[in-house]
Amino acid sequence: MADTTLDVRDIPPSKRHPKIHAAFEDLDSGEALTIINDHNPKPLFYEMQAEVDAFDEEAYEVDQREPNEFAATFPKK
Template sequence: MSRFNAQVDARIYSPKEKHAVIFDTFNNLKSGEEMELLNDHDPKPLHYQFLAEYTEQFEWEYLEQGPEVWRVAIKKK
């Protein structure tokens, strides 16, 4: 069984849809649950957006850092 409660493969969404899908998925998590994010580049700008909008409400863990695929575990506190 996967450790993740949800997964978003951002590679399949258009740039304008990506963040909305990611934040919707995060908002639907319960406290203590985790989502896995897959992307084709380092999602550092997204991390900064999480820091600004969800201060102290999440944990961010890189699982794989390219060069072709980035995987991030995002846990809701």
């Protein structure tokens, strides 16, 4: 499985989700997008779960690396 990483910590919050969605759309089936964020992206998980049919919610993973660093992997079916 190929993995693309996108660090969104320096992107203004209002522009993060559109950038993440665009990066996810560019993936092929079986690939994953890992985002590096300054908080747990649980709201984004729910958004992807509700709106993106290609999102593999069963394989979603999130790891807190530091107090303000979370790595969340969004796999594509």
